[in-house]
Amino acid sequence: MATKFRRFVTGHRRGKSVFLKGGRTPNIQHRPGGTVIHEMWATRRTPASNDANKDGAPKGFRLMPPKRGSIFRIIELTPDSKRYRAAGSRPDHAVHGRHPGFHKTATIDYAIVLEGEVHALMDVGERKMKAGDVLIQRGTSHAWANRSRKTCVIAFVLIDADPA
Numbered sequence: 001m002a003t004k005f006r007r008f009v010t011g012h013r014r015g016k017s018v019f020l021k022g023g024r025t026p027n028i029q030h031r032p033g034g035t036v037i038h039e040m041w042a043t044r045r046t047p048a049s050n051d052a053n054k055d056g057a058p059k060g061f062r063l064m065p066p067k068r069g070s071i072f073r074i075i076e077l078t079p080d081s082k083r084y085r086a087a088g089s090r091p092d093h094a095v096h097g098r099h100p101g102f103h104k105t106a107t108i109d110y111a112i113v114l115e116g117e118v119h120a121l122m123d124v125g126e127r128k129m130k131a132g133d134v135l136i137q138r139g140t141s142h143a144w145a146n147r148s149r150k151t152c153v154i155a156f157v158l159i160d161a162d163p164a
Helices: 080-086
Strands: 006-013 016-024 027-030 036-043 070-077 107-115 117-122 126-130 134-138 142-145 152-160
Touching (some): 006 036, 107 117, 117 152
Antiparallel strands (some): 006 016, 027 036, 036 070, 107 134, 107 152, 117 126, 117 142
């Protein structure tokens, strides 16, 4: 079952700061194997506009933020043994690199482990991360391996960047 994250969105009314929204994020994606993605907010450009009071939670799922934009999401990453079995592959069956989850984005990402543990994998090397650890991911080929028996919760901020 997905964690019930609450999101509070602020804005402006008649020159005063106000809370515009509160409650669960309107876009929650349930993936095969139990992984859950909570799309919290996205911007279409940098600098972002704080003028409009429209909800910025993206509809659907897209890995990359819009060009010159950003995405903030929280992912509940289930153990690899469960996640990849549901997708019809094994966690040790590498599609690219050493892990089937390898991918590369033209972004700078701030990943904050909120709960549990996960291994951040690069083409060369890996680091075990625990709650409180932060990864600054700078457009590199990478994967996330949850080798534990528990779900790992990670907050991500992805910002469009020039490719490395």
